[in-house]
Amino acid sequence: MIYTVTLNPSIDFIVRLSQLQLGSVNRMASDDKYVGGKGINVSRILKRLGQANTATGFLGGFTGKFVEDGLAAEKVTTAFVKVDQDTRINVKIKSQQETEINGQGPVITDEQLSQLEQVLSKLTSADIVVFAGSAPTNLGNQVYKRLIPFVRETKAQVVCDFEGQTLLDALHYQPLLVKPNNHELEAIFNVQLHNIADIEKYGRKLLSKGAQHAIISMAGAGAVLVTPEAAYFAKPIAGQVKNSVGAGDSMVAGFTGEFAKTADPVEALKWGVACGTATAFSDDLASFDFIKETYKKVEVEKL
Amino acid sequence: MIYTVTLNPSIDFIVRLSQLQLGSVNRMASDDKYVGGKGINVSRILKRLGQANTATGFLGGFTGKFVEDGLAAEKVTTAFVKVDQDTRINVKIKSQQETEINGQGPVITDEQLSQLEQVLSKLTSADIVVFAGSAPTNLGNQVYKRLIPFVRETKAQVVCDFEGQTLLDALHYQPLLVKPNNHELEAIFNVQLHNIADIEKYGRKLLSKGAQHAIISMAGAGAVLVTPEAAYFAKPIAGQVKNSVGAGDSMVAGFTGEFAKTADPVEALKWGVACGTATAFSDDLASFDFIKETYKKVEVEKL
Structure with missing residues (x-):
């Protein structure tokens, strides 16, 4: 089985307007909301390829429910840990220029992190875990130095889609x-x-x-x-x-x-x-x- | 009984960051989501004053549910007509300057407009209906020229909190x-x-x-x-x-x-x-x- 881990999913809120006037009241020409998150994207494509997989990570609040409902509509199997604060909304403004304003994401407690490890604790060497994207601000990407070796101890393989130091750190675990x-x-x-x-x-x-x-x-x-x-x-x-x-x-x-x-x-x-x-x-x-x-x-x- | 009518409620999504860089990826310092809508505000204050009232208008989608849940938490009585598209999210960016990007709101069908009239059809001269705020784009504020006389025919009083031409038009109905x-x-x-x-x-x-x-x-x-x-x-x-x-x-x-x-x-x-x-x-x-x-x-x- 393939698992994908998205620690900080999002609603990507696309806002279109012909001109954004700073310091004023502007009106959207149109808008859309999409389920966002790198591991979640991997799960959705795997599903389209007919590949059984489970998306996990953290979801919270009514925005987390939007994400979960979106995945359910595509019949993606999920095993997210519920958190108290809302899954973030990333605002993507498409105007003269493209401007993104990304949220920090919910605060994840030690208890909730342990619950995620619980989900990942039953893996075997037949499994692959895809880690992708950055962590919520309160955890920081150093959390991967805890989660990746945790998974590797089960003999499962890991795929690590990160940038910079987080990627370098991940190499230590033979992705x-x-x-x-x-x-x-x-x-x-x-x-x-x-x-x-x-x-x-x-x-x-x-x-x-x-x-x-x-x-x-x-x-x-x-x-x-x-x-x-x-x-x-x-x-x-x-x-x-x-x-x-x-x-x-x-x-x-x-x-x-x-x-x-x-x-x-x-x-x-x-x-x-x-x-x-x-x-x-x-x-x-x-x-x-x-x-x-x-x-x-x-x-x-x-x- | 007092009724408040909010045709285009919102989630007011407050996004704070020290500096907004257009054309770049920015990160929020903090954010908050509030139930928004002028008639809804009137209902919430009336409730705090101990005054029985019912909030009505249009709500849709998971964002509409956020609004309804927020009102339920304050024990405000509601009778919103459900619509298919999501209640809008208004983005309020608090950075060097304050910049608002307001949504258009859902498309309201004739059927849904009739359902709202159904809610307002049992009024008597003992009732007051507060109309406040603008309508979703597809209706336009001219919809008030249909709703206000409809209410006035029941002998109920109306309070009209509008600006400009919409306010002038409303005067015709003795608010x-x-x-x-x-x-x-x-x-x-x-x-x-x-x-x-x-x-x-x-x-x-x-x-x-x-x-x-x-x-x-x-x-x-x-x-x-x-x-x-x-x-x-x-x-x-x-x-x-x-x-x-x-x-x-x-x-x-x-x-x-x-x-x-x-x-x-x-x-x-x-x-x-x-x-x-x-x-x-x-x-x-x-x-x-x-x-x-x-x-x-x-x-x-x-x-």
Whole structure:
């Protein structure tokens, strides 16, 4: 079974107006509310791929209920720990510019953190846990230094989709997959990456520090997979980017779902690229049909 | 019985951050969610005054449920018509400046509008209906030209807390009370008001156009009540303004609640001033104890 952990889910509240006037009363032209959270996105894509999985983490209040109802509508299995304060609302203002105002998220008690560990305590080596996204402010990302080893003690695999120091810290626990983009990889090693050879070289450094597989995504320039045995380049697929939100999460879902079934990293890369690309070319997370169609266009070459 | 009608309630989502950077990802320092809506504020204050009343209008979705749960927690009686789309969320950003981004509100169908009329159809001359605030965008404020005469045909009284043309239109139906502030009164008659005598003069114009009573509030400069027989000045009360949101609604509640009991406009003015002032000096709507305390400081003189 695959589990996804989202410690700080959200309602993404999209607010559109032609011009935002600071210091004034403005009126929305339109708005939408979406279920948000990186691990939750992974669960939704896995579900569309027909892959059984359970989404867990923390949810609270009437906003948490919105998230849970949204997942139930898509028949995603959930095992969230209930918290007292409301799940956050992230405001995304689409006006002359795009401006985000993200919430801190609820305060999580020790008791609630233990309840999450309870959910994760029955894992075996047949399970994979996807950790993705940042933690609520009161926990801080250091909580992953508690949760990841906790999961690894059960012999389950972990996938760690983080940035910066949190990602570096995670390498210590031999994640099945990490997936920085090229800019995040540059930041981690404080270097400039000029070509695919550079990407492969620093991707391999992630493996030397513990990762079992690393995908380095490069937006419109394709992606590189580094495995212990080899490295692979997935060519970019032409198309119109509609929405980059959730594309990385979709890639994680595609890779993890396929790897769980076949343990074939190259085939897993192909599905990762198909899911990530299809979502980038969709208004919301990609449909299964569109992912299948995109999969046919994926070309991978060994480096 | 007093009814309050709020056609477009809201969640007021207060978002605080030290600096809002347009075009970037910002993080909230803190946030709060409040039940919003002018008629709803009137109901909440009436309830605190011990005055039986029913709040009606339109509510929808999980945001509507937040509003209904909030009113239930204060034991306010409600009879809202359920609509399909979500009750709006108004975002109030408190940063270097205060910036509001208000939602349009749900689409109201003819069927739902008829259901609201159903709620209002059993009124008698013993009832008062408070109409306050603007309508959802798809209805437009012209809907009041249908709802107010509908209520007046039952012989119930109406209180109309609107601005501009909507207020002018309402005068046609002999409202028990209208309550523009001095700036709104200036805008309505396209004049500049220099002193209390001017205020009284143009307040009396509201009566000549149909209003039974008019209160003209002047923020920190007191308020004027114009009745068919006389005019009265309520002196300003010294204190620290914490929150002007809901102060006008509190004034409407104080006047209407007292007038319903005693039909004494001067006593009603005193309670209106007490409620409005107490709310302005509170973080949220004023408590009954603070209203009582403030009432003792109200001084009214006949003009």
